[in-house]
Amino acid sequence: MAKLEIKNLHAEVEGQKILKGIDLVLNPGEVHAIMGPNGSGKSTLAQVLAGREEYTVTEGQVLYDGKDLLELDPEERAREGVFMAFQYPVEIPGVSNTYFLKAALNAVRKHRGESDIDAMQFLTLVREKMKMVKMDESLLGRPVNEGFSGGEKKRNEIFHMAVLEPHLCILDETDSGLDIDALKVVSEGVNTLRSPERSFLVITHYQRLLDYIIPDIVHVLVDGRIQRSGGKELALELEEKGYAWIEPATTTATAATAATNA
Amino acid sequence: MSTEMLEEYAKQEYKWGFITDIEQVTVPPGLNEDVVRLISAKKREPEWLLEWRLKAYRHWLKMKEPEWANIHYDPIDYQDMVYYSAPKSAEDRPKSLDEVDPELLATYEKLGIPLKEQEMLAGVAVDAVFDSVSVATTFRKKLAEMGVIFGSFSEAVHEHPELVKKYLGSVVPYTDNFFAALNSAVFSDGSFVYIPKGVRCPMELSTYFRINAMNTGQFERTLIVAEEGSYVSYLEGCTAPMRDEHQLHAAVVELVAMDDAQIKYSTVQNWYPGDMETGKGGIYNFVTKRGKCAGRNSKISWTQVETGSAITWKYPSCILKGDNSVGEFYSVALTKGRQQADTGTKMIHIGKNTTSTIVSKGISAGHGQNTYRGAVKILKGADGARNFSQCDSMLIGDQCGAHTFPYIDVNNPTAKMEHEATTSKIGEDQIFYCNQRGISTEDAVSMIVNGFCKEVFKELPMEFAVEARKLLEVNLEGSVG
Numbered sequence: 001m002a003k004l005e006i007k008n009l010h011a012e013v014e015g016q017k018i019l020k021g022i023d024l025v026l027n028p029g030e031v032h033a034i035m036g037p038n039g040s041g042k043s044t045l046a047q048v049l050a051g052r053e054e055y056t057v058t059e060g061q062v063l064y065d066g067k068d069l070l071e072l073d074p075e076e077r078a079r080e081g082v083f084m085a086f087q088y089p090v091e092i093p094g095v096s097n098t099y100f101l102k103a104a105l106n107a108v109r110k111h112r113g114e115s116d117i118d119a120m121q122f123l124t125l126v127r128e129k130m131k132m133v134k135m136d137e138s139l140l141g142r143p144v145n146e147g148f149s150g151g152e153k154k155r156n157e158i159f160h161m162a163v164l165e166p167h168l169c170i171l172d173e174t175d176s177g178l179d180i181d182a183l184k185v186v187s188e189g190v191n192t193l194r195s196p197e198r199s200f201l202v203i204t205h206y207q208r209l210l211d212y213i214i215p216d217i218v219h220v221l222v223d224g225r226i227q228r229s230g231g232k233e234l235a236l237e238l239e240e241k242g243y244a245w246i247e248p249a250t251t252t253a254t255a256a257t258a259a260t261n262a
Numbered sequence: 263m264s265t266e267m268l269e270e271y272a273k274q275e276y277k278w279g280f281i282t283d284i285e286q287v288t289v290p291p292g293l294n295e296d297v298v299r300l301i302s303a304k305k306r307e308p309e310w311l312l313e314w315r316l317k318a319y320r321h322w323l324k325m326k327e328p329e330w331a332n333i334h335y336d337p338i339d340y341q342d343m344v345y346y347s348a349p350k351s352a353e354d355r356p357k358s359l360d361e362v363d364p365e366l367l368a369t370y371e372k373l374g375i376p377l378k379e380q381e382m383l384a385g386v387a388v389d390a391v392f393d394s395v396s397v398a399t400t401f402r403k404k405l406a407e408m409g410v411i412f413g414s415f416s417e418a419v420h421e422h423p424e425l426v427k428k429y430l431g432s433v434v435p436y437t438d439n440f441f442a443a444l445n446s447a448v449f450s451d452g453s454f455v456y457i458p459k460g461v462r463c464p465m466e467l468s469t470y471f472r473i474n475a476m477n478t479g480q481f482e483r484t485l486i487v488a489e490e491g492s493y494v495s496y497l498e499g500c501t502a503p504m505r506d507e508h509q510l511h512a513a514v515v516e517l518v519a520m521d522d523a524q525i526k527y528s529t530v531q532n533w534y535p536g537d538m539e540t541g542k543g544g545i546y547n548f549v550t551k552r553g554k555c556a557g558r559n560s561k562i563s564w565t566q567v568e569t570g571s572a573i574t575w576k577y578p579s580c581i582l583k584g585d586n587s588v589g590e591f592y593s594v595a596l597t598k599g600r601q602q603a604d605t606g607t608k609m610i611h612i613g614k615n616t617t618s619t620i621v622s623k624g625i626s627a628g629h630g631q632n633t634y635r636g637a638v639k640i641l642k643g644a645d646g647a648r649n650f651s652q653c654d655s656m657l658i659g660d661q662c663g664a665h666t667f668p669y670i671d672v673n674n675p676t677a678k679m680e681h682e683a684t685t686s687k688i689g690e691d692q693i694f695y696c697n698q699r700g701i702s703t704e705d706a707v708s709m710i711v712n713g714f715c716k717e718v719f720k721e722l723p724m725e726f727a728v729e730a731r732k733l734l735e736v737n738l739e740g741s742v743g
Contacts, residue, residue, distance in 0.1 A: 050698050051698075052694060074697035075696075075698075075703070078698050089695070090689065090691045090695035091692075092692055092713055093713055093714065094713025094717075095709050095710065095713035100696075100709070103701050104696075104700050107700035111700070160699065
């Protein structure tokens with residue numbers, strides 16, 4: 001059970017201000033969607049929460065389970081149950097997916113004061129979770145993400161999520177580059193993982209994903225600030241009108257067109 | 263993950279740097295004909311061998327130290343070095359392990375060498391060379407029953423002079439290069455292996471080299487002969503204490519494989535690399551290793567994991583003389599701190615349908631400089647020769663360097679050559695990805711590096727693959743913030 005509270009968060013990268021005061025409370029069990037045009041700061045928010053070093057927090061606070069999240073190293077955040085599904089999952093040549101995942105799981109277990117998982121238990125767990133995301137077992141033995149198709153990479157992210165059982169899941173544009181079938185599989189995986197203890201921050205450019213993962217609240221991020229929050233209807237409204245009507249001054253025509261065409 | 267952290271990462275203390283307090287018999291520093299004679303006399307060598315040494319010494323005097331390698335070091339003073347040092351008890355060679363100086367056995371235990379035979383059920387026969395002399399050889403009796411000769415070079419000179427005389431210098435003549443000539447003049451000991459016709463050596467043969475004494479050069483010589491249809495897998499490991507002075511290691515290894523014979527030679531080299539910050543001390547490793555596939559269908563594989571030494575200058579090579587013979591070179595070289603490595607291989611295709619494979623993985627961290635230098639030569643008569651080369655470099659941090667010099671010389675139009683090369687930087691993206699899954703940066707780097715080296719590690723005998731992996735981990739550990 002972990003509550004996420006973001007208070008007046010400002011962040012910049014290479015001297016460029018990107019987040020300009022974000023406030024957000026995500027309660028356990030809730031699913032919030034963050035939508036917004038390109039360059040609005042959606043991915044920056046995800047990276048800051050995961051602890052990417054290139055992003056500097058200049059103001060504000062993030063509390064996770066009452067603790068100062070920004071104080072923790074990325075791996076400590078992960079072990080505390082913060083998981084980010086990458087927009088561009090990284091390839092690690094020569095390291096098998098299983099080996100990698102086992103190391104990750106054991107790091108989390110160690111943090112919780114548990115012993116290493118035994119090989120048989122791990123295999124059973126992995127098989128069960130693979131079914132959930134309809135992943136082919138051959139992907140277990142292959143090096144992490146190497147030679148995976150775009151869809152396989154995204155599914156692999158959800159698979160990692162399923163095995164590691166985090167409390168806070170951040171999906172960073174997980175829908176980008178997915179065809180409709182893959183999108184359904186990924187969404188089903190996420191929906192299976194929804195539980196009263198687990199919260200989700202779903203970052204997306206398009207409303208399409210939210211047809212499958214129904215959010216409790218939708219936030220619209222424009223120019224580094226949450227300009228509007230609402231129920232799932234807000235996403236539909238955005239689909240229809242684009243982002244331009246929310247903050248015409250800062251939204252580019254291309255972003256609006258892209259959103260409308262989606 | 264900042265560059266600073268990555269730099270931190272490249273620092274790591276040397277864990278094998280202890281010095282053994284043991285009585286040594288040494289000759290005075292310096293090199294002249296008298297020293298060569300003295301070494302030969304100490305070893306009670308036959309006249310022909312002394313003559314050979316003297317010829318090598320006289321030739322060496324006319325040679326110049328090579329300067330073409332991509333390494334930089336202060337000139338070596340060859341007159342300031344001790345050319346022979348032996349544990350005192352070696353004056354009366356121990357007849358069995360019980361007679362070996364317990365201090366020495368303790369040293370080997372610290373190094374993790376299972377010298378005692380009862381611990382050797384795993385199937386590794388060990389010849390241990392301490393400074394200049396071979397100290398003990400395990401499992402000899404069992405091997406002898408099969409006709410396998412495995413022991414120190416000095417013993418072989420006495421017990422099998424006809425074999426030594428026939429093959430010594432047959433692959434690496436004393437005229438070959440500066441360091442080979444020096445070794446030929448002053449070599450102290452080493453290992454000798456002979457596998458008779460049709461025998462498949464039932465266990466891994468292994469030699470551990472240790473330089474202990476101060477200001478001492480180590481010049482061992484290894485000779486392996488595999489007769490028709492035989493097979494042997496051989497491994498050498500090396501460590502040295504931490505000392506502020508540079509120490510020279512100039513070894514020669516010669517392999518000969520007859521028809522249908524196969525030799526697999528693996529090295530895990532972990533000589534003291536010198537001080538990480540200042541580059542003070544450390545081993546200068548100038549080694550000549552060459553194998554001759556003399557017979558048809560013969561095969562020689564070199565696998566090396568080079569993690570130590572201040573300077574590594576080493577090109578394990580294959581002369582593919584027999585038709586259909588196969589040469590392989592698999593290498594992992596890690597340079598960190600101030601280490602410099604210029605290493606690679608030469609594949610000389612002479613016979614028809616000869617094939618060679620080169621897989622080289624260079625990892626540079628800290629201020630390390632890593633150079634791959636390889637030559638593939640296809641001679642006129644080598645119809646249908648094939649070569650595949652792959653040279654990958656990985657950089658950790660932004661103070662290190664990776665260099666690749668592949669030379670290709672093809673004199674036969676039917677040859678097929680493939681060359682692939684990549685350079686990658688350990689990605690901050692990769693590390694962050696691992697971090698985000700809960701894996702620490704240190705574990706992430708070792709995981710990524712091990713993944714990078716996988717193709718080479720899988721060529722090592724099982725237990726040594728584990729050792730090599732651990733060695734890389736230890737060498738990289740403790741350095742990320």
